[in-house]
Amino acid sequence: MKKVLLSFLLLIAILVNQELIFAVEKTDEIYNKDKVEETRTVVNKLLKRRSELWNRMFSKNVKAENICKELEEIVIDPLLSYDIDAFKKLKSEYTNMDKILDVKVVEVKNINFGKDKMTVEIKVEWFMEGMEKKYKENISYCMTLMKDVEKWKISDYNIL
Numbered sequence: 001m002k003k004v005l006l007s008f009l010l011l012i013a014i015l016v017n018q019e020l021i022f023a024v025e026k027t028d029e030i031y032n033k034d035k036v037e038e039t040r041t042v043v044n045k046l047l048k049r050r051s052e053l054w055n056r057m058f059s060k061n062v063k064a065e066n067i068c069k070e071l072e073e074i075v076i077d078p079l080l081s082y083d084i085d086a087f088k089k090l091k092s093e094y095t096n097m098d099k100i101l102d103v104k105v106v107e108v109k110n111i112n113f114g115k116d117k118m119t120v121e122i123k124v125e126w127f128m129e130g131m132e133k134k135y136k137e138n139i140s141y142c143m144t145l146m147k148d149v150e151k152w153k154i155s156d157y158n159i160l
Contacts, residue, residue, distance in 0.1 A: 107123035116146060142160055
């Protein structure tokens with residue numbers, strides 16, 4: 001009788017332990033999904049804001065200095081220096097550039113967090129308007145974001 005009871009208790013202990021292990025795995029999965037969604041939202045907002053600023057450069061009434069100040073809210077060096085130079089050049093030398101109608105982050109993967117730094121691989125869907133037609137492009141990037149006063153900003157990116 002004791003052996004049967006002991007075997008039964010051992011079986012219950014194994015089952016309970018198995019459930020706890022699966023519960024931990026499910027928690028990690030939910031955590032990862034939340035981090036992916038949070039990262040997608042942050043990157044999407046930053047890219048939308050940056051594209052709005054790029055589009056505003058074509059307005060005659062906009063000064064590059066004003067846009068550069070707004071840009072500092074979402075971008076940090078080394079990308080900030082590049083964008084400021086590009087904006088000033090665009091304002092002084094008109095070039096034919098397609099208008100960004102919309103931008104959407106469609107995939108987020110390989111998120112690596114540091115204390116104040118994050119790298120992430122993203123796939124972005126760009127909706128553009130050229131001289132002749134509207135079109136859509138999908139481009140994958142490896143993006144680096146830096147935390148500046150509790151706010152994520154784009155630091156750099158590379159096309160994959």
